[in-house]
Amino acid sequence: MNKEISQDEERLDVVFHALSNRTRRSLLKQMQDGPMMVTELAQNYDMSLNAVSKHLIVLEKAGLIDRSIDGRNHSCQLQSGPLADADMWIEQYRTFWEENLDQFAAYVENLNNVEKK
Numbered sequence: 001m002n003k004e005i006s007q008d009e010e011r012l013d014v015v016f017h018a019l020s021n022r023t024r025r026s027l028l029k030q031m032q033d034g035p036m037m038v039t040e041l042a043q044n045y046d047m048s049l050n051a052v053s054k055h056l057i058v059l060e061k062a063g064l065i066d067r068s069i070d071g072r073n074h075s076c077q078l079q080s081g082p083l084a085d086a087d088m089w090i091e092q093y094r095t096f097w098e099e100n101l102d103q104f105a106a107y108v109e110n111l112n113n114v115e116k117k
Contacts, residue, residue, distance in 0.1 A: 011063070012089055015082045018062035023047075024055050028064060028078055035068075035077040 018024055023045065030041055042052040056076055059065045063082045068075045 012086060014062045015086050018058050018064055024059055027055060027059065031076060031078040035075045038074040038076060
Protein backbone atom coordinates (compact mmCIF):
# COMPACT_ATOMS: atom_id res chain seq x y z
CA MET A 1 0.00 0.00 0.00
CA ASN A 2 1.23 3.46 -0.86
CA LYS A 3 2.45 5.25 2.27
CA GLU A 4 2.16 8.64 0.63
CA ILE A 5 -1.44 9.73 0.62
CA SER A 6 -2.34 12.73 -1.48
CA GLN A 7 -4.40 15.61 -0.16
CA ASP A 8 -7.13 14.65 -2.62
CA GLU A 9 -7.30 11.16 -1.14
CA GLU A 10 -7.41 12.56 2.39
CA ARG A 11 -10.29 14.88 1.39
CA LEU A 12 -12.16 11.92 -0.11
CA ASP A 13 -11.68 9.99 3.14
CA VAL A 14 -13.30 12.84 5.06
CA VAL A 15 -16.15 13.16 2.54
CA PHE A 16 -16.91 9.44 2.49
CA HIS A 17 -16.77 9.33 6.29
CA ALA A 18 -19.30 12.16 6.45
CA LEU A 19 -21.54 10.43 3.89
CA SER A 20 -21.35 7.09 5.71
CA ASN A 21 -23.95 8.21 8.26
CA ARG A 22 -27.65 8.16 7.31
CA THR A 23 -28.49 11.18 9.48
CA ARG A 24 -25.85 13.27 7.74
CA ARG A 25 -27.06 12.11 4.30
CA SER A 26 -30.58 13.05 5.33
CA LEU A 27 -29.41 16.49 6.46
CA LEU A 28 -27.78 17.04 3.07
CA LYS A 29 -30.96 16.00 1.31
CA GLN A 30 -32.94 18.59 3.27
CA MET A 31 -30.59 21.31 2.02
CA GLN A 32 -30.98 20.42 -1.67
CA ASP A 33 -33.44 23.22 -2.30
CA GLY A 34 -31.45 25.90 -0.52
CA PRO A 35 -30.03 27.06 2.80
CA MET A 36 -31.78 26.07 6.01
CA MET A 37 -31.58 27.18 9.59
CA VAL A 38 -30.07 24.63 11.99
CA THR A 39 -33.26 24.71 14.05
CA GLU A 40 -35.29 23.85 10.93
CA LEU A 41 -32.99 20.96 10.13
CA ALA A 42 -33.17 19.63 13.69
CA GLN A 43 -37.00 19.53 13.74
CA ASN A 44 -37.02 16.33 11.67
CA TYR A 45 -34.95 14.28 14.12
CA ASP A 46 -35.60 12.68 17.46
CA MET A 47 -32.36 14.02 18.91
CA SER A 48 -31.13 17.14 20.62
CA LEU A 49 -30.15 20.29 18.76
CA ASN A 50 -26.62 19.68 20.04
CA ALA A 51 -26.53 16.19 18.48
CA VAL A 52 -27.73 17.55 15.12
CA SER A 53 -25.12 20.29 15.37
CA LYS A 54 -22.39 17.66 15.82
CA HIS A 55 -23.51 16.00 12.58
CA LEU A 56 -23.44 19.38 10.85
CA ILE A 57 -19.88 19.97 12.09
CA VAL A 58 -18.78 16.71 10.43
CA LEU A 59 -20.44 17.81 7.17
CA GLU A 60 -18.84 21.24 7.47
CA LYS A 61 -15.35 19.79 8.04
CA ALA A 62 -15.84 17.65 4.92
CA GLY A 63 -16.71 20.78 2.95
CA LEU A 64 -20.16 19.41 2.16
CA ILE A 65 -21.90 22.41 3.73
CA ASP A 66 -21.16 26.02 4.53
CA ARG A 67 -22.49 27.50 7.74
CA SER A 68 -23.23 31.18 8.09
CA ILE A 69 -23.87 32.81 11.44
CA ASP A 70 -25.98 35.88 12.04
CA GLY A 71 -26.17 36.44 15.77
CA ARG A 72 -27.79 33.33 17.22
CA ASN A 73 -29.08 32.18 13.85
CA HIS A 74 -27.04 29.52 12.09
CA SER A 75 -27.83 28.72 8.47
CA CYS A 76 -26.38 25.82 6.48
CA GLN A 77 -26.06 25.48 2.73
CA LEU A 78 -25.11 22.45 0.64
CA GLN A 79 -21.81 22.67 -1.25
CA SER A 80 -21.57 20.54 -4.38
CA GLY A 81 -17.79 20.44 -4.87
CA PRO A 82 -16.96 17.53 -2.54
CA LEU A 83 -19.94 15.53 -3.84
CA ALA A 84 -18.70 16.06 -7.40
CA ASP A 85 -15.23 14.86 -6.36
CA ALA A 86 -16.72 11.73 -4.78
CA ASP A 87 -18.81 11.13 -7.90
CA MET A 88 -15.72 11.39 -10.12
CA TRP A 89 -13.94 8.82 -7.94
CA ILE A 90 -16.93 6.45 -8.11
CA GLU A 91 -17.23 6.97 -11.88
CA GLN A 92 -13.74 5.49 -12.34
CA TYR A 93 -15.11 2.16 -11.13
CA ARG A 94 -18.53 2.27 -12.80
CA THR A 95 -17.24 0.90 -16.13
CA PHE A 96 -15.37 -1.90 -14.36
CA TRP A 97 -18.49 -3.02 -12.48
CA GLU A 98 -20.81 -2.64 -15.45
CA GLU A 99 -18.53 -4.79 -17.60
CA ASN A 100 -18.25 -7.44 -14.89
CA LEU A 101 -22.00 -7.48 -14.31
CA ASP A 102 -22.59 -7.81 -18.07
CA GLN A 103 -20.20 -10.77 -18.14
CA PHE A 104 -21.93 -12.31 -15.14
CA ALA A 105 -25.36 -11.86 -16.75
CA ALA A 106 -24.11 -13.58 -19.90
CA TYR A 107 -22.71 -16.42 -17.79
CA VAL A 108 -26.02 -16.88 -15.94
CA GLU A 109 -27.94 -16.76 -19.23
CA ASN A 110 -25.62 -19.45 -20.62
CA LEU A 111 -26.21 -21.61 -17.52
CA ASN A 112 -29.97 -21.23 -17.93
CA ASN A 113 -29.75 -22.27 -21.57
CA VAL A 114 -27.65 -25.34 -20.67
CA GLU A 115 -30.15 -26.35 -17.94
CA LYS A 116 -33.08 -26.04 -20.36
CA LYS A 117 -31.41 -28.46 -22.78
